[in-house]
Amino acid sequence: MRILAAALTAAAVSANLMAAPAAVAQPTAAATVSACGELGGTVDADDMCRVHVENPTYRLDYSFPADYPDQQALTDYLTQTRDGFVNVSGMPGSWNLPYVLDGRGTGYRTGPDDGGTRSVVFEMYENVGGAHPQTWFKSFNWDVTKNAPITFDTLFKPGTEPLTEIFPIVQSEISRQLGIDAPISPSDGLDPAKYTEFAITDDAVIFYFGQGEIMPGAGGALQATVPRQAIASTLALEPPRVTP
Numbered sequence: 001m002r003i004l005a006a007a008l009t010a011a012a013v014s015a016n017l018m019a020a021p022a023a024v025a026q027p028t029a030a031a032t033v034s035a036c037g038e039l040g041g042t043v044d045a046d047d048m049c050r051v052h053v054e055n056p057t058y059r060l061d062y063s064f065p066a067d068y069p070d071q072q073a074l075t076d077y078l079t080q081t082r083d084g085f086v087n088v089s090g091m092p093g094s095w096n097l098p099y100v101l102d103g104r105g106t107g108y109r110t111g112p113d114d115g116g117t118r119s120v121v122f123e124m125y126e127n128v129g130g131a132h133p134q135t136w137f138k139s140f141n142w143d144v145t146k147n148a149p150i151t152f153d154t155l156f157k158p159g160t161e162p163l164t165e166i167f168p169i170v171q172s173e174i175s176r177q178l179g180i181d182a183p184i185s186p187s188d189g190l191d192p193a194k195y196t197e198f199a200i201t202d203d204a205v206i207f208y209f210g211q212g213e214i215m216p217g218a219g220g221a222l223q224a225t226v227p228r229q230a231i232a233s234t235l236a237l238e239p240p241r242v243t244p
Helices: 008-019 071-089 163-178
Strands: 048-054 058-065 099-110 117-127 134-143 198-200 204-209 222-227
Touching (some): 058 117, 071 099, 071 134, 099 198, 117 204, 134 204
Parallel strands (some): 058 099
Antiparallel strands (some): 117 134
């Protein structure tokens, strides 16, 4: 849960944004929604959408791949996050303006154009006037062949316990990054709710953790790469198709 050093009302608004799940869309060939268009952005030569809004009370920047299949899901989440942030910046008593919201989306893909998976992971940074800005992650994953979203539950085969393999790798990876023994409790490290933000590559599943989500907040926002080979027996995904 993000802890914002603003008024209690502002904190409640931002916390609700984190807790509210984005709607799950089912794109079809006839879908015309464009997240970039809905958010007032422009698409550059690299097929990245760029959104920038700046005024005396706030500065907002979004960037993300414009070709992610589930455009409605991106639109819903980014719009909801933007609207809550803008409301906080306009509350009476707001200070240290302008507030800042920055969401940078990185795209990942596996397989050919007509198959495999697509992922977008947003690193979200928010400063609403307090001493400690907050960083968290939001991911979107899509199975191109099945034309359906991929969640932690559908990422793995039913009846398997993937976290028994994942948790030790995550703990080791985070310890290596921080240069210390990562103080991750088993209650957190074995909790599926901590692993909802991830991206899929040909070689790995990358898990993302916001500040304070899996260890004390001083560790900051973290990520850990788990090789697909280490969890191959539990993955529900087909192995990446090798192009001749």
